Amino acid sequence: MSEKVKDPVCGMEVEKGRICSEYKDKKYCFCSESCKEQFEQSPEKYITDSSGCCH
């Protein structure tokens, strides 16, 4: 059974453990290498942290 997680870049549901990246102790998974690259370029842009809103 594979766990589904949300690709923070495009919002697609993806299988955990394929293309993943860790950022601030959290693991994020992506549908493709290009989404991963986009995330790594500006992770803050894609992380929706409910505890914070605006900069």
Ligand SMILES: [Zn+2]
């Ligand atoms: Zn994606």
